[in-house]
Amino acid sequence: MPQSTWAPSAEVGGRWGKLSLLSGTLVVDQTESSLVGGLFPVIRQSLGLSLGALGVLTAAGKIVGVFTGPFWVWAARRWSRKGVLVLATGLWGVWGIAAGFSQNFAQLLIFYTILAAGYAAAQPVVSEIVADLFDSSSRGRAISYLYGAVALAAAVLGPLKGQLADVEEGWRWGLWGIGAFNILLGIAIWLWFRDPGLGAAEPQLADLSRETREAYAKLTWGRAVSLLRIPSFAILLGSRLLSGHLIVGTFGVVFLVDVYGFSTSVASVVLLPIGVGFLLGNVLGGFAGDWAAGRSPRYGLVGVLQAAQVGFAIVAYVGTQFHYQSIGLFCVFFGLMGLMQGVNPGINRPMVMAVAPPELRAMAFAIYVSVVEAIAFAAFGLGAGLLGDAIGLKAVFLWILVVLMLANGAFLTLLYRPYARDAARAQQELDARRQQALA
Template sequence: MENTPMGDDYTRPDPISGAVSTDTGSLLARSEGGAPGVAVIDSDSRRPDATGEESTTGNGKAMAAMGFSQAVDNSEGGLVRSFFPLIGAAFGVAEGMLGVMSSISMFARMIFGPFWAMMADRFGRKRILVLVTGVWGLWTVASGFAPDFTWLLILYAIGVIGTVASEPIINGLLPDLFKQSQRGKAYGTIRGIGTFVGVILGPAVGLFALGDDPNPDAWRYAMWTMGGISVLSGILIAMWVKDPRSNTARDDMMAEAGRFRISDGVKLFKIPTVALMVGMLPLVTSLVLLSFYANFLVAERGISVFQGTLAMAAFSLGAVFSSVMGGRLADLFVRKLGEKGRITLMQLYLVAFAGAVTLATQVPYQGFLPALLFTLMLGMVFSIGFSGCVLPMVSNVVPRQLNATGFAMLFSLVQGGITAVITLGVGFIAAATSSQTMFLWFVVVPYALNALYWFLFYRVYPRDVERQKERTEQVEAGTF
């Protein structure tokens, strides 16, 4: 699913990997009791300081450090995609290997994201964050010294194991730094910082590949630089971020509320809307597009690697716009059509995105300016359906106590695994045919089919919205 960089209380996957992070503060039940295994917390409580007042000292610097950290980790993932034309030329590998490297990142996020979150709960969130954000950047530095593609693959795989950790840890840290009424602003601020830094960082590192005939070792310089910046982000975390959590009963409940459980996830498939969401996930292939699009611009549209980083920065800016627009359009559709309005908007979005991808990848053109405009157009459509339809719909039907589990089950595990497998395969298809052909059959066609699939939601979704309160009460009673 596409990412929404908005400051809401929904759970949000990464625009590149699809992994999901959770704001545990939005997963509440406000009663005193709860079902076995379900924590019931007061979401608006925060630990007071010694004076009895809520302490926010240093939170501004903490948000800056954490936003910078997320931008660095996301940029490290995009580094390989942007510089793959030079990597492929250096080691004599085809586009199929780009699919392998992209899928490694997705598998790592699916498997190691929960692992690092558990390590953070056990050994301290700040300590683990400094490790995986700062110290782990040395693996990116080491990747720049790879003597052949096999070593690059090994070092890159080790490196991405750490880069997948920051988002779940940071999103688990924020509820302790801000009360619920401030968390939307806090999440929005961090994502705004991350987007702003990322838009600057990508083209800045891309300067190593400036020109029509860039230095063949430009990708190495980029790896060394990005690794060094990652170490810097760890230093900022160590200096500016304070972890207020101590080993208290409230913290145990908070950790319990945000922990993903397979057993709870399986129960959610009894909800028809959730079951239909699983069925549509194989048709959501936008992450396949993102894995290969930068290389496509260089290899088939004739722009330089540096120009490709500028184009992807434009995509990121467009994605911010589409996130905001998606939420507002959804509100308008719901006012006009009721709960079915989100379904209608999603169908319109799916058709629009299929059309945008068709224009961006199937229309023959050459040169930077059309590439920039088409890529900006993609970003301006990219997140409408996710921010305005999918995330709110899942939140509106699952029991409130299991919101985190629902998002993690659908988007971290199910979609993460599906996308990783698809990405692994289509890279070799693109190498055997062309990226243009691959985009047509694995992005445009699935999105068009998905628009038809969404007719199934009209009957079940409004019913599930009406039953959310009942199912929430069932969870509290232990009968769900």
């Protein structure tokens, strides 16, 4: 990765403690979405729903983020990033508690969608703050630890959530619990989190005043649209639209129930290896990314990202298209799918950070996650639910988890040429800002 010739200390004090606190917001987001997917068989029975209802819930929760994700980024710039996290990913948990009282699908859909509207703030705002806590040499590791914590929480909570299927109306207790934890997290962020400010970890900007670092902080539509003119970012967006593996956590349990006849509580066991695999994938992705970037700064990260997509498709084919009778073998393959999926955040998030200027990173992640990934997730979720009723989830998994992911791997070949150039251009822009500030 190209580095600046300026070298003031860019290490932000207490950055790992701040990262630990921020990880809670993503844990809540992940737990909320996987709860509905993991317990949908009993929600379906409780409220008298079809499989298509899971697709509608998934799609609605993601589509609302297309609008609220950029809004929260705008609010964070006009108000404060800490304030947005306290409200949108903290106190917003009251809507999770309300969802637990739903008496029909309409009520569940409304409350769940409102809940997701707040959670849409977590990914872009937290990702931007991580870039301001860690410089380019440690961002991959930080992202790996961040998403690793999410995966570890999912591994621990996954089987516990599955056991709620054996409790009368247990899914309601799950939503109430998430909502309550959400509120407590918001209070903790309000009490203990200190925002480092834009550009605090950039070597060119670290020793400048916060006011100087945030001189470019004004967010306009023109500047947001300029992100789409960065070739590497545009290609990463296209790859995200092809990321069929996003549905594994949502449909994995109901897939095993409907296709291979496992009970909900037994099928939910695969959430543990998915979480463990995702955790190991994050660690592996961090080390593999550092190694690959050292071996080939121009092509290394792209190669690791591409290999993860192809590897996922191969494992998904072997792990979903054959009946192994034992849930243990399915756990192995779902764990490997989690591992391949877990490699991605430690590679693609730092790549986005490397090509986007500090003040536009939150908007970049809003576009990348809250808009494009949400559109993809909504399309896959809605399509998997509707097509699952029509042709069966086994065929749906073949097309989305295997064929589409192979296409994604091929598409990423386009990233080899522009990435190093775009990252170098971003560093040159920061060098120019430092010279202007010192002058």
